Amino acid sequence: MRRLNCFVFTVLMLLSSVNLLAKENLIQILSPQDYSLHRETTINIVVKVTPAKVDELKIITSIEEKSVKIGKTATMNCKNILLRLGENRVTIRAYKDGKMVSEQIARMYVASDIFYRFRYPPIQYKQTFFHTDTNEALCKKCHNMTSNEIKNVAFIDVKESNCYVCHSHITKDKFGHAPAVNWLCGACHNGKAGVENMQNQGRSKYLAAQPVDQECFKCHKSNYKKWSKARYRHEPLDSGNCNKCHNPHSSPYSKFVRKPVDEICLGCHKDKHIKARELDNSECQGGIDKTKECVDCHNPHASNRPFFLRDKDDQRDKKEKR
Ligand code: HEC
Ligand code: HEC
Ligand code: HEC
Ligand code: HEC
Ligand code: HEC
Ligand code: HEC
Ligand code: HEC
Structure with missing residues (x-):
């Protein structure tokens, strides 16, 4: 009986694998x-x-x-x-x-x-990773797979970027980051690896360094000046991972933060959720003044005051740029 079952099973397996192969084609x-x-x-x-x-x-x-x-x-x-x-x-x-x-x-x-x-x-x-010569060969017949951007020169019509047809969705959200919405993808995707993704060097033509902060600071020089001098720096900033909080391409939220600001903070500081939102005698003032968001009091990046509390000359910029 056991042997028979086994036989039936093998036949079934064979049949199904033949079937699968036929479908894969x-x-x-x-x-x-x-x-x-x-x-x-x-x-x-x-x-x-x-x-x-x-x-x-x-x-x-x-x-x-x-x-x-x-x-x-x-x-x-x-x-x-x-x-x-x-x-x-x-x-x-x-x-x-x-x-x-x-x-x-x-x-x-x-x-x-x-x-x-x-x-x-x-x-x-x-x-x-997609962008290797082998993979690109599959698309070359119909798509131009080379980069046609000129460093620091925005496309007048972004559809002219060779990258646009396949990646148009990456800049679709309301708040777009200037280099991305101008399709200067190479500003960050220059193929260079950073200390955290050294093992991926050469695996994609358009690798972005990880951590990415040095690329960001090439344009955001004044931020670098200010934050590198600050007495206290927030861990995710100090470790260079701006993209943890910011989507470098576009996002539905101002300053391209990945989620509404409070959700970003609470994603990593879950305990603060309880403290700031549910307990009255919270050490953190967030619970007392519910009209304020975390970054009204805390600078998300760095500050000379403990807990990255904002100074008088460091008020939150609420201007929406786009
Ligand atoms: C036989 C020709 C052909 C080949 C080969 C081909 N594509 Fe396309 N692809 C097209 C055409 C035509 C369009 C539509 C272009 C347009 O809308 O301007 C398109 C559009 C796309 C889009 C946009 C789809 C959308 O929803 O907007 C993506 C992504 C894409 N191709 C990826 C690829 C990739 C990756 C490869 C290689 C693995 C590839 N294509 C190979 C013909 C091809
Ligand atoms: C023919 C379509 C096509 C074109 C043209 C294209 N890409 Fe891609 N790209 C893809 C696909 C498919 C992936 C795989 C991930 C995905 O589906 O989003 C990808 C992934 C990437 C990635 C992630 C890393 C990797 O290698 O997987 C980056 C960065 C990227 N593309 C940048 C670019 C840039 C910059 C250009 C223009 C110079 C460009 N792409 C042009 C189809 C395309
Ligand atoms: C300001 C720097 C910057 C610019 C400009 C930029 N990117 Fe990126 N991109 C990154 C970083 C950093 C990542 C790493 C993953 C992440 O945080 O989303 C990334 C990830 C990606 C990915 C992979 C996402 C995944 O699912 O793994 C694609 C595809 C991509 N970028 C395409 C583009 C294209 C196309 C452009 C040009 C329109 C562009 N990027 C412009 C910084 C940038
Ligand atoms: C090629 C130059 C360039 C690079 C590289 C670059 N940016 Fe930008 N970024 C800009 C420009 C231009 C603006 C729009 C001007 C402005 O509002 O300050 C901008 C705006 C911003 C803003 C909104 C500022 C505001 O006050 O509204 C944020 C946030 C930002 N960038 C984050 C980043 C991050 C994170 C990186 C790295 C992943 C990065 N940028 C890399 C050029 C760059
Ligand atoms: C812990 C999350 C977090 C990290 C990490 C982070 N940011 Fe931000 N960033 C924010 C938030 C939140 C805002 C403010 C959004 C608001 O006010 O609505 C902001 C605002 C900004 C602004 C505009 C306001 C200003 O202060 O100039 C720039 C530019 C900026 N970030 C760049 C960067 C760069 C570059 C890095 C990496 C070196 C980085 N950020 C890392 C969360 C972060
Ligand atoms: C990617 C995870 C991450 C995000 C997002 C994040 N933080 Fe942090 N934060 C940390 C880490 C890690 C530390 C250092 C370790 C610690 O003290 O918990 C820290 C430390 C702090 C401290 C100092 C705590 C102390 O005891 O010295 C404050 C205040 C703070 N974060 C506020 C914020 C605010 C406000 C936001 C939203 C803008 C935010 N964080 C978003 C990871 C994060
Ligand atoms: C009205 C101003 C204000 C708001 C809003 C606020 N905080 Fe605070 N927070 C403070 C002050 C002041 C401290 C310093 C410690 C103290 O006095 O208790 C602090 C301390 C902290 C600390 C470090 C001390 C600890 O208990 O771990 C973290 C982390 C923190 N806040 C995160 C947050 C997060 C996340 C939010 C948003 C949900 C938030 N804060 C909203 C004022 C605020």
Whole structure:
């Protein structure tokens, strides 16, 4: 009996693997790789299909469902999609005459330094890189894969940037950072690694150094002058990771902070949530004056006063630039 079961099982396994192979030929997800790790909540999906056997693709995530009609010769199909923080599963279904003929799944994880839950991605997720000669060769036929930016010279029409067609979504949010909205991507993505990502040197043409602060300070010189002299510096600033709090491209919040300011602070200072918001006799004045946000009293970067409390000449700049 046991042997028989085993036999049946093997036959089933063989059948199903043959089946899988047959399906894989119809659609192939070229990007992103399965179990890839990301920082942005947008991504490009690139699917290779056999056009004679597939006439429609459905790209399904927990946020949206996109349908792509396949032209007679369209082997390569590319779409921007949105992701959520944490685990995402993207299902690609291929159809012919309304009948599903194949299905592929890619898993990806969007990590965040300011939300504890998403700070440490499960180990099976790995950072992957797209911009290598081998990968770019797959797109070259239809896309110009070289950089056409001139250092410090903004594009008059950003659509002229060779990067725009694939990455247009990265600057879509209301508050855009000047070098990004002018498509001077090379200001930060110069291919150089920093001490924290030295192991990735050479894995992408457009690597950005980690920590990234030295790139930021090349333009933000006055900030550097002020903060490097301050008596107290906030740990995430001192370690150079401006991008923990700021999205260097664009964000729905002023100064491109990744979340409303209080949420950013409380993401790392969870205890303050209880102290500042729930206890009356809070040491921290936040709980007493609920009209104030954390950064009305604390400078998020540095200060000469303990706890980075603001001085009279260091008031919060509430001007919205865009
Ligand atoms: C057979 C030609 C062809 C190949 C090969 C090709 N693409 Fe495309 N791609 C297109 C066309 C056509 C568009 C639409 C362009 C437009 O809207 O101006 C496009 C658009 C895109 C978009 C934007 C999609 C959106 O939702 O706005 C992305 C991202 C993209 N391609 C990525 C890639 C990547 C990555 C590769 C290589 C792995 C690749 N493409 C290879 C033809 C191709
Ligand atoms: C044909 C489409 C295409 C073009 C053109 C393109 N990219 Fe990408 N890029 C991708 C894809 C696909 C990824 C993988 C991550 C994703 O889907 O967002 C990627 C990833 C990246 C990354 C993350 C690091 C890496 O290597 O994965 C950076 C940075 C980047 N692109 C910058 C640029 C810049 C700068 C340009 C213009 C010089 C550019 N890209 C042009 C498709 C493209
Ligand atoms: C001010 C510096 C800066 C500029 C300008 C900039 N980036 Fe980035 N970018 C970064 C940093 C730092 C990261 C590292 C991850 C993060 O914090 O989001 C990054 C990450 C990325 C990623 C990978 C996100 C992921 O999911 O892992 C892509 C793609 C990207 N940038 C594309 C671009 C493109 C395209 C441009 C030009 C429009 C651009 N960047 C301009 C600093 C910059
Ligand atoms: C190529 C030059 C350049 C680089 C590199 C650069 N920035 Fe900027 N940044 C600008 C310009 C120009 C502005 C708009 C002028 C202004 O408002 O001060 C700006 C504005 C800002 C603002 C909003 C300032 C305000 O008062 O509204 C923040 C925040 C910011 N940048 C953060 C960063 C971070 C973080 C980095 C590194 C990841 C960085 N910048 C790298 C040029 C740069
Ligand atoms: C702990 C989170 C955090 C880190 C790390 C951080 N910032 Fe900020 N930054 C903020 C917040 C919050 C604001 C103010 C937003 C507001 O007032 O609405 C801000 C405002 C700014 C401004 C505009 C106001 C000003 O003070 O000039 C600039 C420029 C800036 N940051 C650049 C940087 C650079 C460059 C780095 C890295 C060297 C960095 N930030 C690191 C949270 C941070
Ligand atoms: C990426 C994580 C992170 C974010 C986001 C963050 N902090 Fe911090 N903060 C730290 C670390 C790490 C320290 C140093 C260790 C400690 O004292 O807890 C620190 C220290 C502090 C201190 C000094 C505490 C002491 O006892 O000396 C204050 C005050 C503070 N942060 C306020 C803020 C405010 C206000 C914000 C929002 C603008 C913020 N933090 C956002 C990580 C963060
Ligand atoms: C009305 C001004 C004010 C606001 C708003 C405020 N704080 Fe404070 N905070 C202080 C002062 C003053 C101290 C110095 C210690 C004390 O006097 O108790 C402090 C101390 C701290 C400390 C270090 C001491 C400790 O208990 O760990 C942290 C961390 C901190 N605040 C974070 C925050 C966060 C996060 C927010 C937003 C939720 C916030 N603060 C809002 C005034 C404020």
